[in-house]
Amino acid sequence: MISEKEVQKLRDNIKELEEENTKLREEKEKINQEKEKLEKEFEEFKAKHTQTVAELRKALKIKANKTHESKPVGAKLGHQAYTRHIPARIDCIKEHKLSRCPECNTKLGATQEIRSRYVTDVKLISRVRNTRHDIHRKYCPTCEKIVEPDVPNVLPHARFGLNLMLLVMYLRLGLRLPGNKVCEFLLTMYNLTMSEGEIVHILKQLVIAFGPYYTHLEKMVKIARVKHTDSTSWRVNGKNYFAWVFIAMGVVLYKIRKRNNSKVPLSVFGKKQKGMTLVIDRHSALRALAEKAGFLLQLCWAHILDDSKGLAKNFGANGKYVHRKLKDIFAMAKSFEGKGMPEQVEALKAEIFSLTLRHYQHSTVRKFVNNLYYRDIESLFRFVTDPDVDATNNLSERKLRHLVIIRKISNGSRSQRGAHATAILLSVIQTLKFNKKNILQNLSNILKNPSGY
Structure with missing residues (x-):
């Protein structure tokens, strides 16, 4: 049994809690009234100073709250079902037979029907292939010097084969993987140890190899009748630079420069562009470009x-x-x-x-x-x-998006040479992608057949 003293103590506690609750309710009501008063004053201020509020929202990047409505789960009524197509090429056919029932172990007779099931798979892990090239050098009496044959599928002074170098280029710039992730991928897939410094050296060698093709892309952009251009911010060794994109005739060309004025596109297009059309946003530098080069403008x-x-x-x-x-x-x-x-x-x-x-x-x-x-x-x-x-000018915006993502991952470039390499190699990759071509296969074709473009 609870004593009378304990009962009285509980009653006193309840009374104290009730008084505290009443006090909190009064404070809450007072706060709500002040809140309503402030909201009313703010609405009146917004009505009187619309432009000031708009500029303040823009400066602070304040976005209005969105009301989200739940959508029904699953495909819409009448949506046509999708199944993966049967492969056009079958590399291997395997027969699967039973002699006894897997459930009751009864001996089975002749096959009643054959059900075909198509499975697509890859070899998960493969080994690298190390090749020693014995190069026979011979003396030419006409030239009066030692000559030797070229090694196929290998760039000059390269320690890695062309296929591996192009794969590194595609992973690093095409798929936007950081250098350490490229190293991890090569180690996992091929048991190949490669440092981030070796990746940088590979990209430097590929810049030289793709240099003539990049020059060809510049010429294509220059002679095109209709062109697109846009720019975005970039960082080189912690300093502000700008990444430019130029699109024309199926070519996607990147430039990374210190300035964001008309001199950059003018160096790409030249001054003889009379009668040609340039699709742009409302950037003032591009208006100046139109006056200098004679462009007809189409605003976005x-x-x-x-x-x-x-x-x-x-x-x-x-x-x-x-x-x-x-x-x-x-x-x-x-x-x-x-x-x-x-x-x-x-x-x-x-x-x-x-x-x-x-x-x-x-x-x-x-x-x-x-x-x-x-x-x-x-x-x-x-x-x-x-x-x-x-x-x-959405086309330029989409092609710049690739660089924007790279910038977020790597914070730009560490040096001007690195920025130059990014612009050249990414131009080659994005041009192939824009024309819906197999990137790795066509990268190899460009280097093996320089006159093919």
Whole structure:
């Protein structure tokens, strides 16, 4: 039995807890009231200072909360099932027979039917092949010197075969593996020990080998009628550099340079580009390039609509109206599929001009619309009449993405020589990938048949 004293003590504890609970509830209610007051004041501030809040959000990279709705699991109703295709080439056929039932051990008779099952597999671990080349050197009385034959499938002064060197190049740049992961892969798959320093040396040798092909890619970009270009940040030995991409005629060309001005693309294209089209974003350096080289510009509509989307988000009805109208104009321009007439282009320009006639409360919206017409109008609709010109510069963005991922993994390059090697070798790989060719096979073909390109 609990004593009266203990019961009284419990009652006192309960009373203290109830009083504390009441006090906490009052404090919570007070905090909620203050919170509601602050939220109301902030909403009033946002309404009065829309531009300031928008710039603050952008500076702090504050993104609005997204509401996620759960989606049904599995394929959609009516979705066609997918199964792996039967291989066109069968390398080996194996027969599997039974003489007795695996369940009751009864002796079995003749085969009733044959069920075929297709299995694709690889050899998981293989050994490296070490070859000693005995090179017979002979004296040529005509040249008056010792001559010797070339060793096939081996670069000059290389300790590794061409296949292994190209595999290292593909793993390091094509698949973006760090150097230590490449070493781990070679050790696991081939029981081959290789240091990160040897990987760097291999890439240096391949830069020399692919140098003539890289020069060929530069010439292809220079003579192309329609080109794309874009740039992103890069780091070389902890210092700020810029990675450029140039795309034309199925060629993807990279350059890593100290500057982000018009001199870089000008060194690639040259000054004689009159009548040729360059697809760009709204980077001012590329406008200067167009004036110096004589380019016709096509501005990226993905960037334009992204900017107008920001106006719609931050500047109320004015911004939403501009964004909606630009989306309609772009949809109309795309509907011509590059087969439009000059009269239709003029009609689209008139639609842009009509935006400038409207009164806008916010100066940012007004400036955006005026720039779109008075500065950029001639560079907005070249894709309407030319099917070879893209309406966006998304192609350059996608090809730069590969370098961006490498930058995140390796933090850029340790030296200018390393940056140069990255640009050359990645240009070769991405050009083959862009043309949907087998990378390893065609890397070898380029070096074995220099005149083939």
